[in-house]
Amino acid sequence: MTTAEKTKAAPRQRSDVILNYLRPKKKFPNVWCAGCGNGIVMSAIVRAIDKLALSKDEVAMVSGIGCSSRMPIYLDFNALHTTHGRALPFATGIKFAQPHMKVIVITGDGDALAIGGNHFIHACRRNIDITAILVNNYIYGMTGGQGSPTTPTAAFSTTTPYGNAEKHFDPCKLAEAAGASYVARATVYHAPQLEKAIMQAVDHRGFSLVEVISNCHTYFGRLNRLGDAVSMLKEYKEKSVTVARAKRMSPEELKDKHVIGTLYEDDKTEFCDEYQKIVDAQMGEK
Amino acid sequence: MTESKAEQKPASEKKGKSKYDYSNGPPPLNINLAWCKACNICIALCPAQVFEPDRDGKPVLARGEDCNQCAICWVHCPDFAITSNYK
Amino acid sequence: MVDTQRKLLLGNLACVHGAIYAGMRFFAGYPITPSTEVAEGCSRELPRIGGRFIQMEDEIGSIGAVVGASVSGVKAMTATSGPGYSLMVENIGYAYMTETPCVIINVQRGGPSTGLPTKGSQSDTMQARWGPHGDYTAIAVAPSTVGDTVTETIRAFNLAERFRTPVTILLDEVISHQREMISLPKPGEHQVVDRVKPTASPEEFEPFAHTAGGVSPMPAYGEGYRYVITGLTHDAMGFTTNRPDEIKLKLDKLRNKILNFKSEITKLRIEMMDDAEIAFVSYGSVSRAVLLAVALARKAGVKVGMIQLYTVWPFPDEELRDYLVGCHKVIVPELNMGQVVREVGRILPPDTEIHSLLRYDGEILTPMQLLEKLEEVM
Numbered sequence: 001m002t003t004a005e006k007t008k009a010a011p012r013q014r015s016d017v018i019l020n021y022l023r024p025k026k027k028f029p030n031v032w033c034a035g036c037g038n039g040i041v042m043s044a045i046v047r048a049i050d051k052l053a054l055s056k057d058e059v060a061m062v063s064g065i066g067c068s069s070r071m072p073i074y075l076d077f078n079a080l081h082t083t084h085g086r087a088l089p090f091a092t093g094i095k096f097a098q099p100h101m102k103v104i105v106i107t108g109d110g111d112a113l114a115i116g117g118n119h120f121i122h123a124c125r126r127n128i129d130i131t132a133i134l135v136n137n138y139i140y141g142m143t144g145g146q147g148s149p150t151t152p153t154a155a156f157s158t159t160t161p162y163g164n165a166e167k168h169f170d171p172c173k174l175a176e177a178a179g180a181s182y183v184a185r186a187t188v189y190h191a192p193q194l195e196k197a198i199m200q201a202v203d204h205r206g207f208s209l210v211e212v213i214s215n216c217h218t219y220f221g222r223l224n225r226l227g228d229a230v231s232m233l234k235e236y237k238e239k240s241v242t243v244a245r246a247k248r249m250s251p252e253e254l255k256d257k258h259v260i261g262t263l264y265e266d267d268k269t270e271f272c273d274e275y276q277k278i279v280d281a282q283m284g285e286k
Numbered sequence: 287m288t289e290s291k292a293e294q295k296p297a298s299e300k301k302g303k304s305k306y307d308y309s310n311g312p313p314p315l316n317i318n319l320a321w322c323k324a325c326n327i328c329i330a331l332c333p334a335q336v337f338e339p340d341r342d343g344k345p346v347l348a349r350g351e352d353c354n355q356c357a358i359c360w361v362h363c364p365d366f367a368i369t370s371n372y373k
Numbered sequence: 374m375v376d377t378q379r380k381l382l383l384g385n386l387a388c389v390h391g392a393i394y395a396g397m398r399f400f401a402g403y404p405i406t407p408s409t410e411v412a413e414g415c416s417r418e419l420p421r422i423g424g425r426f427i428q429m430e431d432e433i434g435s436i437g438a439v440v441g442a443s444v445s446g447v448k449a450m451t452a453t454s455g456p457g458y459s460l461m462v463e464n465i466g467y468a469y470m471t472e473t474p475c476v477i478i479n480v481q482r483g484g485p486s487t488g489l490p491t492k493g494s495q496s497d498t499m500q501a502r503w504g505p506h507g508d509y510t511a512i513a514v515a516p517s518t519v520g521d522t523v524t525e526t527i528r529a530f531n532l533a534e535r536f537r538t539p540v541t542i543l544l545d546e547v548i549s550h551q552r553e554m555i556s557l558p559k560p561g562e563h564q565v566v567d568r569v570k571p572t573a574s575p576e577e578f579e580p581f582a583h584t585a586g587g588v589s590p591m592p593a594y595g596e597g598y599r600y601v602i603t604g605l606t607h608d609a610m611g612f613t614t615n616r617p618d619e620i621k622l623k624l625d626k627l628r629n630k631i632l633n634f635k636s637e638i639t640k641l642r643i644e645m646m647d648d649a650e651i652a653f654v655s656y657g658s659v660s661r662a663v664l665l666a667v668a669l670a671r672k673a674g675v676k677v678g679m680i681q682l683y684t685v686w687p688f689p690d691e692e693l694r695d696y697l698v699g700c701h702k703v704i705v706p707e708l709n710m711g712q713v714v715r716e717v718g719r720i721l722p723p724d725t726e727i728h729s730l731l732r733y734d735g736e737i738l739t740p741m742q743l744l745e746k747l748e749e750v751m
Contacts (some may be wrong), residue, residue: 015360016369023601024576025610028321029365035325039364047361057595060445073601073613078594080444081603082437083467089401089434093441093449096425097399098594101445119437122430191361230330233362275425282420 003052003203007196010051021046021056023076030074035229037188037214038068041135044191045104046075048198060103062091064111066142068135068214071106085115088123091130099272102202105132110140113149113169124178124207128271131201131208134171137216145219156223171211176264181206183264187213187236190260200262206270213258303334303352312371314353315360319344322367328359378557384519384549385410385452388478388542389418390557391526392450395565397476398424399449401438403431403457406490407546408480411452432457436464436477443468443475444602446593448530452478455488455497458504458541465539466505467604469627472581472588474533474540474568476526481545483735492735493547495657496709501541502686508624510631512638513541513686517660519553524563525683531566532638536630537588543685545708547658547737571598579609583622587630631687639689642681643696645671649678651702651747654693654717656682659706659738666743677747685713690720697721702750706730706738726750 001009022028032038049059059077063069065084072079078101082090087105095103112120112134123130139157140146147157147164150171154163172183182204186194194212201208215221215232226232236258243261246254308314314336324343333356338348345368347353360368382390388411392400400415402408416426425442429435435451442449453461458479468475481497483489501513512532516525522544529540571578571590580600582589589609592598601611606623608614614623631638642660645667646652653663660681667679680696682689697703703725705714714729721727730746732738 012373014370015357015373018366019369022366026612029323029367032364034323034364035327036364039366040362043361043363043366056599057597060594062441073603076599078445078599079601079603080441081601081605082440083463083604086433086437086464089429089437090441090444092427092429092434093399093401093438093443094445094594096427096438097442097447097449098445101594118430119434122434188362195361229325229327229364233327233331275420279420279423279425283423285421 003200006203007051007199010053013047013050017050018043018046021050021076023074023079026074031070032067033218035215035217036067037137037212037216038071038135040188040191041068041133041194041212041214042071042074044195045133045198048195048202052199052203054102058100058102060091060094060101061106062087062094062103063106064108064116066108066111066140067137068106068108069111085111086119087111088116088119088130088132092123092128095128095130096272096275099276103130104202105130107132107134109134109136109138109150109171110148113171117149121174121178124175124180124209126271127179127181127206127268129205129207131198131210133198134209134211135214136171136211137214137220139216139220141216141219145223157219158223172209172263175209179207180209180264181266181268182208182262184209184262185211185213185258185260187240187258187260188215189233189236190240193260197262204265205273206268304354306353306355306372308351313347314350314355314370314372315347316369316371317345317347318367321365323365325364327362327364328368331358331362333358376556378559379554380557381552381554382519383410383552384522384544385480386414387519387522387555388452388526388544389414391523392476392530393418393422394523394558394563395448395527395530396567397448397450397530398422399439399442399447400424400451401427401429401435401442401449402451402453403429403435405454405457407482407549408452408454408478410549411478411480432460433464436461439475440464440468440473443473444471444594448474448534450476450478452480454480454482455484456486458497458500462504466507466509468539469505469509470604470606471602472537472627474537476529476533476540476542478542478544480549481543489735491546493545493658493737494708494733495543495545495659495712496733498543498685498709498712501543508627510628511541511686512536512538512631512684513543514640514683515543515657515685516548516683517656517658517681519548519551520555521683522548523555523558527558527563527565528640531564534566534568535588535637536634537568537591538631543657545658575599580611581607581623582609583626587626587633635687635689638684638687639692640683641689641692641696642679642683644679646678646680646696648676649700650676651704651750652677652697652700653679653704653706653743654682654713655679655706656685656713659708662738662740662743663706665740666747669740670744670747675747675751682713688716688720693717694720697725700725702726702728704728704730704746704750706743706746708732708737
């Protein structure tokens with residue numbers, strides 16, 4: 001069944017579905033700042049997993065270090081909160097050793113693209129069946145607002161007090177070029193589209209990236225005078241264009257726009273499947 | 287969450303802008319004030335503007351009758367503090 | 374009758390045989406002289422037995438994948454050398470904190486930095502104890518022949534599973550790159566230890582509880598126990614904590630689970646120590662030269678003996694003191710600038726003469742050099 005068919009087949013979801021997935025005995029509310037996009041991402045992930053009817057036991061949620069990486073601890077899946085930048089290799093170990101697991105990595109712009117950059121491009125190249133949800137808030141939130149590989153040129157952060165002199169990555173282009181077989185982008189304003197993208201990513205057989213543009217009004221917003229959570233969400237609404245509309249826009253028009261939706265998809269073979277053929281052949285020969 | 291399903295009243299007779307009639311059922315939404323951090327997202331994003339901020343900035347159902355169960359509030363609540371009694 | 378178990382085996386491949394015997398079914402590594410043959414061996418052997426081999430993008434990725442695989446329920450290992458081990462230490466520290474069983478083979482070469490890739494050395498011995506940051510108690514074992522590389526690898530896995538901890542195997546290029554005729558162990562010949570599974574229900578299960586045996590049960594993924602594993606200091610539930618009492622409890626557990634069961638970990642080889650007045654204390658490949666030197670010296674009537682440490686960490690303080698009580702002179706031969714000699718000095722009474730015999734020019738200590746040292750100190 002395609003993901004779309006699965007969505008239709010799934011029973012109508014209740015508004016309090018997330019409460020069934022919160023980790024028992026864990027104290028709430030979560031640690032994130034009031035209005036932080038991470039909470040929106042977390043509930044979108046849960047709704048997507050619920051609609052795909054995955055069992056909690058088969059889901060492994062792996063994260064690195066950073067604000068968004070605190071997420072797995074709150075959810076009733078197999079939670080692995082690893083070291084900074086290294087979620088993808090840990091996740092590779094889980095997926096490759098136990099291919100029946102659905103492995104979801106929660107990572108941030110600093111965690112995945114700075115210290116974790118080498119693992120990021122190789123996980124894409126390998127096309128291992130892992131879904132990476134990269135919560136891009138354009139800054140290092142956990143450590144207090146430093147510039148990250150996605151901080152725009154000239155933007156302010158606690159380590160770019162005179163404006164960022166560096167250029168930044170487009171994580172989606174980077175992932176596609178490195179070999180990822182599903183790439184999508186959404187923003188925390190577009191929660192329903194985010195949920196759909198996560199469903200497609202998790203359901204997709206191969207390395208899937210979902211970049212989620214998320215508000216860090218505490219640091220990126222404040223240091224760049226972008227207002228509070230609500231004004232940043234509204235900015236995402238104004239500045240986002242769908243893939244279809246973006247095709248009809250010039251590069252100049254697209255300059256500071258967020259192109260959201262499924263950006264790239266192919267069905268190249270997946271790493272664990274390929275290796276399994278080798279195992280089957282070798283064990284058959286013995 | 288009670289399973290009572292407000293019957294779909296004909297448009298002409300409904301009280302607020304919503305197609306739901308909550309007059310003899312539970313309120314449209316539950317707000318977990320212990321988890322809510324008064325981030326103002328639900329208040330600002332609600333198309334029917336059903337919320338008013340209380341003293342602490344947390345949402346109060348001021349115009350609950352207008353709630354259309356559109357889900358924008360609970361899918362955007364970063365602290366999972368909003369649930370519906372009808373969906 | 375041909376003994377099918379007899380094999381002319383490269384040291385590096387002895388690790389592969391030992392690991393597979395112990396139940397290892399996942400290897401993640403990165404090429405580095407002088408350990409690469411371990412990876413190559415695993416890439417050939419593991420698919421044949423339903424195992425998994427992956428060459429990661431670097432050593433940090435390798436140890437990450439190993440810990441991930443182990444956490445999910447599969448015995449896993451990596452092999453590297455000094456430069457790679459240095460890259461791995463943060464994630465090895467993660468395995469200490471999360472109490473994740475895994476085996477890291479360090480085929481030592483001359484250091485520091487790129488050093489002497491094709492020369493043997495024992496200069497990473499302290500790193501095997503203190504590599505990662507913070508407080509934890511390490512286990513490191515040191516084979517000295519191709520034969521005991523097989524058995525020490527099995528023991529390393531058993532210790533890792535029993536104590537839910539990383540175990541470092543301190544090999545060196547001398548053993549790894551030589552071939553010896555050995556007898557491979559038959560199935561059932563050596564005990565193989567597996568991690569304890571929980572009996573409590575998922576609702577009552579406390580993944581990092583403090584138990585009498587020091588170690589909490591460890592379920593695999595997909596068995597209904599969805600628990601939190603984090604590198605943040607955590608309580609018995611695995612939830613992050615800043616409470617002083619819980620922090621101390623966790624760190625005490627990391628130490629006590631090892632030191633309270635040292636008898637299960639310590640392993641020494643004692644040769645001709647009964648009436649010895651002088652003793653060699655050695656570990657790893659140097660021990661082979663010591664064995665010959667001691668035998669020759671005994672023939673010449675010298676009351677000398679040998680203690681070989683198969684377990685280097687935790688350091689066998691008590692056992693060494695007991696064995697060395699009669700010896701007023703101790704010689705510690707090492708292929709470094711003096712590392713284990715510090716430990717020997719720490720635990721022996723002040724009136725014992727402790728002599729270092731060091732070689733760090735890329736060559737190995739010969740029996741002749743040991744005998745000359747013996748004469749010198751007598």
